[in-house]
Structures are given as structure tokens and as C-alpha cells.
Amino acid sequence: MDFKDVLKGNKRAIARAMSLIEDEDPQGLSILRALHKHTGKAHIVGITGAPGVGKSTLVYRMAKALRKRGERVGIVAVDPSSPFTGGALLGDRIRMMGIATDPEVFIRSMGTRGCLGGLARKTYEIAKVLDAWGADTILVETVGTGQAEVDVVQAVQTCIVILVSGLGDEVQTFKAGIMEIGDIFVVNKADRGGADRLVLEVQAMLELGQVHGKWEPPIIKTIATEDSGVEELIDGMKKHYETAKEIGILGHKCIERAMLDIEDIVRDRMMAGLLTPGKKHLMKELCKKVADKKMDPYEAAEKVLCE
């Protein structure tokens, strides 16, 4: 497979490249390396929130609005893989079939394949392929998140947290984790009772916190199914991108992300080099001893490392 076909916009080649990367095939690795210098032009936006708050529907509406502005749009939608069988039901696309045949839109679904941070292991890399394809905006939809799945913040430039009313009192808005990562907060299903109250609660939470360098996260009310508030959300997203570029957050984030990438690759390589068949066998023996309390796990690790 030639990475140039991805740059040319061949849909089958793009899709195949994504599979090879997701499957961690050596061919995928070389494609990724070749594409690296063709990336960095797209605005990558994360959309996260609890299951059923309307992430997929909102992503669909946002993609439509972006298309109206003449943009090329990439979408990566993540759903959970089963921890037991590894299988997955990827259903985000159901909400997006209205743009399925648009040649300027590319949608890819992913299973988390064992990752617990709200994204799949290779979500960022798949977004990179869409970036190389020439997408102006890439929308990355996480799995339905709870409180602590915040990997998305490291994979995107603008992070949108979607909330709906009726999921708890104001203490929920004060908790660490997901409430800290929003560059924009959206209160979706705003026609439901309690939406205004939730807006006030989020506002109060934000006012108590420190403003990170001139950007104050807006709170935008939307009704995704009625296309209400979507334009405002797109404007807010664009404004964040511009501001982040201006005040240098983006450049800083870019370097942080590069560091993470290098760390990941080094860790993987080291682990692969370290865990020889002999060591794996040793670990299997030691784990029985640890389970029987004849050895503690630190001692076992020491043995694996020193052997």
C-alpha cells in the first residue's frame, strides 16, 4: 500500500491505511511515518460526555454545519469493545447516515480494544490520517464517558464536554476529571427541564476556577435534534482554536503530544524487548507465588528485571 494514495484522497486506501494502523501492522507503522510531515493542518476537536447525552447527533449536526461553510470534515467515533470477547457494536454512525455519501466527509468507527481512557489506542493516529487526507476539521467522538476518562484532552486541540440536565446536583460540577477538560461546555437537550439551572451551576464552577491564559470556556445550549445552537457551537470552537493559537497553548500542546508519542513508542519497544519468551515464562511461574502470598509483587518484578 502506498501512502501517496492517502494524500490523493483514495477512500479505499485511506480506510485500509487506518486498518493497518489500528491493527498495529508494520505496514501501518511505515504509512504513519510517511504521513507525519503531511499533518498538522487540521483543527482536531474532541467531543465527550456521558452515554446518551447526544454526542453522535451533535457531531452529525456539526459536520453538516461545517460542510455548509465549505470545509472538508473527518469524524472518528469510538465505542467500547467488550472486555470479555473483544467484540464491539459500533453504533455512532447510525446518527450520521445523512452525510455518509458526501465525498468531503470521512467517518471512521473504532472499538476501544482494551483502552480505558475514553479513546481507542490508535484514535489519535487515525485522526492524523484524516489530517493528511486534507480534512479542515476532525471531530473525535469519545465513548460515553463517566468522570475520569480524559485521554481525549491529549489527542485534540479543542475539547467540548457535553452535559445534560438531570444527572445529579451541583457537586458533580465541582469534581475533578471531566469537568476540568472542557474548552467549551455544551448543555444539550436544552428544551428539557433543569437546563438553565445546569448552565448556572457550570458557570459557578468555572468562575471559581483559575482562568488558563485568557480563555474562558463558554457554555452553549443546544438541542441537537432540532439543530438549535449548533452554529454558535461551531463559532465557539473556531474562536477557541484562534485564541489557543494566539496565546501559544496550541504550540505547547503540540510539543506535549509529541513527548507522549515518543514516550509511548519507547515504552512499547522496551517492553517488547524486555519480555522475551523466557521472561514471560518466569512471570507465569511467579504470579502463582504472588497469588499464594509466598512472594510480594515487587519482589517478583525485581526478579523479572534482574534475571
Next chain:
Amino acid sequence: MAKKGTSKAKRTAGAKSKGKAKAGTGKSGAACPPASPAGGHRIRVLVAKPGLDGHDRGAKVVARGLRDAGMEVIYTGLRQTPEQIVATAVQEDVDVIGLSCLSGAHMTLFPKIMNLLKEAGADDILVTAGGIVPEDDVPKLKKTGIATFFGPGTPLDKIVDFIRKNVRRR
């Protein structure tokens, strides 16, 4: 007649779902290792509902069964055009497409999908069909490239086995 066939299909699929899904889970443990960060390919399947057909109980049961067999299943939802289905299959780089139609329009929709796949250079994807299709139509559909037909009451294990044996390794 169509109505009778439909309700039968629904009942069979529904009744089978519980036991079979469970069997799938137990079996897949050996055949499909759990998701690990080590990589490797997972069979990806598109379950698609072309045309004006509101019955997706069967498609959902199959989707669930394939999920429990360790596959990644993308479901299109109801009332999709052949163009939408083929565009989705290409973008998702699926290994298998499972078409389901209970409306009687299979002889129009299925061949159209097969043609569009060819045009897109995606005719290496394994395509299977299910739903309410008269016996006489099955050979005609197979001529268009559809690998096999799974009628109402097909055990999920049979579908899983067929996919595993016939999916094209890339």
C-alpha cells in the same frame, strides 16, 4: 404473506437470541482472544438494512451475536440507500457485509449494492444476505456475488462459522 413471513422471522430470531448469544460468548474465548493492546486484526462486519423496511430485530440479533463472537460490528440503522451502505463499507474497511431485507425488494436492492461495490473496487468484501427471500431468488442473488443466504431461524453459530471460514485474509 409478507407480513406472516416477517413475524415468523422476528419470533425465530428473538427466541434464538438468548441461548445462542451465550453460546457465542463461551466459544469465542478460545477462538478470539480478548482485546489486547498488542494489536492484530479483528473481523469487521457491516450489518446493513437497505430500502424501506422497518424490521430490524433480526439484524440486531445478528449484530449482537457477531459482537459476542469477538467481531467489530458496525450497524447502519434502518432505511439506507445502496450508496450509503457502500460508502460506509468502504470507509469502515469492513471484511464482511451482512445485508438484511424483509420488504421483498431484495432483487432490486441487493444487485445494486453488488454493482456499487464493484465500482468502488470493494468487491473483495464478503457479502452475505438474510431476511425474507423466496427460495427461487437465492441462486439469482448468488450469481450477483452474494456468498450465501441465511433465512429465518439460522443459528448464530452457523453465521459466525461461515464468516470465519470465508472471510478473505488480507
